Amino acid sequence: MEDATIIGLYWARDEGAIAASDEKYGWLCRNLSQNILDSREDAEECVNDTWHKAWDTMPPQRPGSLRAYLAKITRNLSIDRWRARRAEKRGNGLAVLLDELEECLPAAPSAEEISEARETARAIDRWLDTLSPVDRTAFLRRYWYGQRVDRIAAQAGCSPNSMAKRLSRLRDGLRKALEQEGIVV
Amino acid sequence: MSERRERLFEVLSEISEQKIDEASPSDRTSRSRWKKWGVLVAALVLVVGVGSQILPRPGGNAGGNGAGRTGEDGASVFMSYAGPVFPLILKEEDSAVTAEREITLDFAPWVPVWWSNQKEADSREGLTPEQRQEVLDNYNEWYPEGGRWRSSTDIQVTDAYTLTNTSAQDRTVSVLCPFVSSFQELDEHWPALTADGQALETALHAGQFSGGYQGPWGGTLFTEAEPGSMNLMYANSWTDYKDLIEDTDYLENALEDWPDFSGVPVIVYEFTDPWGPEEDEKAGIPNPTLRNSFDLDYSRTIVLSYGFNGTSRDLEKGWMDKQFSIPVPGAVDDGMPRYLIVVGEDIGPIQTQGYPTGGWDTKETVEAGVTVKRYETDLEDILRTVLRQRYDRNYEGWDARSQDFELYFGLMKDQLLVHGVLAKDPMERYGVGSLEDLDAYALDRIFYLEAQVTIPAGGSVTLTAEMTKEGSYDFYCAHTKNRDVYGYDTVTRLGSNLTCTGQTAVLEDRGQIEIVRQNFGFDLENGVNEVALDPDQEHYYLEVKRLSEE
Numbered sequence: 001m002e003d004a005t006i007i008g009l010y011w012a013r014d015e016g017a018i019a020a021s022d023e024k025y026g027w028l029c030r031n032l033s034q035n036i037l038d039s040r041e042d043a044e045e046c047v048n049d050t051w052h053k054a055w056d057t058m059p060p061q062r063p064g065s066l067r068a069y070l071a072k073i074t075r076n077l078s079i080d081r082w083r084a085r086r087a088e089k090r091g092n093g094l095a096v097l098l099d100e101l102e103e104c105l106p107a108a109p110s111a112e113e114i115s116e117a118r119e120t121a122r123a124i125d126r127w128l129d130t131l132s133p134v135d136r137t138a139f140l141r142r143y144w145y146g147q148r149v150d151r152i153a154a155q156a157g158c159s160p161n162s163m164a165k166r167l168s169r170l171r172d173g174l175r176k177a178l179e180q181e182g183i184v185v
Numbered sequence: 186m187s188e189r190r191e192r193l194f195e196v197l198s199e200i201s202e203q204k205i206d207e208a209s210p211s212d213r214t215s216r217s218r219w220k221k222w223g224v225l226v227a228a229l230v231l232v233v234g235v236g237s238q239i240l241p242r243p244g245g246n247a248g249g250n251g252a253g254r255t256g257e258d259g260a261s262v263f264m265s266y267a268g269p270v271f272p273l274i275l276k277e278e279d280s281a282v283t284a285e286r287e288i289t290l291d292f293a294p295w296v297p298v299w300w301s302n303q304k305e306a307d308s309r310e311g312l313t314p315e316q317r318q319e320v321l322d323n324y325n326e327w328y329p330e331g332g333r334w335r336s337s338t339d340i341q342v343t344d345a346y347t348l349t350n351t352s353a354q355d356r357t358v359s360v361l362c363p364f365v366s367s368f369q370e371l372d373e374h375w376p377a378l379t380a381d382g383q384a385l386e387t388a389l390h391a392g393q394f395s396g397g398y399q400g401p402w403g404g405t406l407f408t409e410a411e412p413g414s415m416n417l418m419y420a421n422s423w424t425d426y427k428d429l430i431e432d433t434d435y436l437e438n439a440l441e442d443w444p445d446f447s448g449v450p451v452i453v454y455e456f457t458d459p460w461g462p463e464e465d466e467k468a469g470i471p472n473p474t475l476r477n478s479f480d481l482d483y484s485r486t487i488v489l490s491y492g493f494n495g496t497s498r499d500l501e502k503g504w505m506d507k508q509f510s511i512p513v514p515g516a517v518d519d520g521m522p523r524y525l526i527v528v529g530e531d532i533g534p535i536q537t538q539g540y541p542t543g544g545w546d547t548k549e550t551v552e553a554g555v556t557v558k559r560y561e562t563d564l565e566d567i568l569r570t571v572l573r574q575r576y577d578r579n580y581e582g583w584d585a586r587s588q589d590f591e592l593y594f595g596l597m598k599d600q601l602l603v604h605g606v607l608a609k610d611p612m613e614r615y616g617v618g619s620l621e622d623l624d625a626y627a628l629d630r631i632f633y634l635e636a637q638v639t640i641p642a643g644g645s646v647t648l649t650a651e652m653t654k655e656g657s658y659d660f661y662c663a664h665t666k667n668r669d670v671y672g673y674d675t676v677t678r679l680g681s682n683l684t685c686t687g688q689t690a691v692l693e694d695r696g697q698i699e700i701v702r703q704n705f706g707f708d709l710e711n712g713v714n715e716v717a718l719d720p721d722q723e724h725y726y727l728e729v730k731r732l733s734e735e
Contacts, residue, residue: 002517003581008579011369011370011627012369016309016320019323028209028210031210053660056265056572056658056660057460057660059265060265060417060419062417062624062627063202065202065203065205065206066201067205067206067209068202068203068205068206068209069202071203071205071209072198072205075198075511076195076198079194079195079198095726117192117196117199118199120193120196121196121199121200122199123195124196124200125200125201125204128200128204133207133544133546136204136207136208137207137208139208139209140200140204140659141208141210143194143197144197144200144205144208145196145208145209145210147210
């Protein structure tokens, strides 16, 4: 089913939208979430939450790329879950106290934080533009989609060792690019 | 993970969707080869004079709408706002006609009903028996108990007006019933208008987009509005509608005719019968593509396109590339003509070249070609042809519904002139001139349903508008205080010239809700389900949750 049709189903409040999303992009979102969480069960729940959020946000959203839109939701939910799980594992003690104190902080990011995050994302975007398509894809498959290095290497037709070196070079490149733009992450 | 690394990992989520899309790991099942290569650059300045020949119907809001504000009267500002119930309007003011208004908010759609899997399958339109069986099989798998309890968060609104003619002669008045909807959702929201129980003949008028545009980052990581006009920003409170109605000639413009482009000459290049190598990943041809390159003077020419899935251009050097994937036989776009529509000075000769991929950096070429026919016509004629094709592709069978082609055509032309590349200040969203980018059919706006009613001298007629109203809500995963809360609101006099001598609101709660916030004055515990509204108070709101099951 074409993306526009699936988006149309969301807009028409047709529950078939979720089945169609799962059929077309379920594998992508599950793999992405599992790469971050390393847990099939948690990934499954994140993907279910992804459909829920997609259902709640379309309308009003009409994404240009449904794939990127769903993947982005999954990624953010997976990061949230990763953090929640880490907090659970910490158990009692100072970490819990710190977490509790953190609740006193305003939930919304400060204007400064927003501005910094925006600038960083733009800088990364600009840096990605300078890369060859092969390097850009390798970097994003590793650090956006969380794919294993050996898998990315196989897709690119090189050895895992060579891909690891390439990724190391790319990380170094990003660090320099961010430094040059005066961005401290 | 340290905080710094965590932050970097998180901020990566906000890079451009195109890059995320392109780097996506291979799909195991998808056969789609569609790739969007739109190069989004600064808006094209219109100097060829279309805007001066055709007057747009102004009234749309191209600026921000202030997302995230708190309502001044204590109402929530929801992330998804359905718009208020507006009062009736007289098309021409008539002091001899007064009204008593009674608005009923009925939560009947909240009552759960059993919906069998078979009923679900039967409700799908246009399926073959095999497809219907597949739907049934899927639902039987998801709901092995044979169905599910289903309920809605819509409400039924009955907005009734007892219109009284205080003069000594019969009066025939034209009334306008405003309601918020989009072209796509018209069937769901369309009010049924009756006078003393008799259905009225109606005509529909459409206002312009009730929201605005914002930069590409707004609404994702960042909570504030962002400069730019790449993304849509919907109206999110009744005050956005108030600003729209009070600051612009919104209604006046909605009643005007659609723009007419028949006086605008254009040159059309029609592309048919593309040919080239078959898709063959092993042979290094994953996406055989035809790139069409030409020179143009951007200060004298605007190019609209249809059927091309990639654009690259240089405004300073004066060239443009438009490309499309050569369709696989039997694919949905196989046999579909593609168009370049040139407004203003003609473009230079078109150079066509085949490439093995859709990447702009691909240097290797392949043998491929397409038949190009050049002819001259007018913009109205070619837009009708092209948009009819698009409408038929996307909305097969919709002509039988409320959303007929003429309305679709008018909305799209209007958008092209007000916010598209024919506008004086086009929105970045539509900047590359692709007709596929126009999304007027999806945008919320105020529609006005017009009807005529005759009120006898000294007598009264009860005019009733019955409609389905969606709830306003926050996105579930946003974890706001309004999770599971739905809002419904009405305005007492906004945009209306009808003299109401009294207004009453009635709540039919159907035992389904608890009230979270309101300013109506309903008191379910003490049986207060009917209240008088103060016409000096412009806005009434009701925010509710579903009563939890015992």
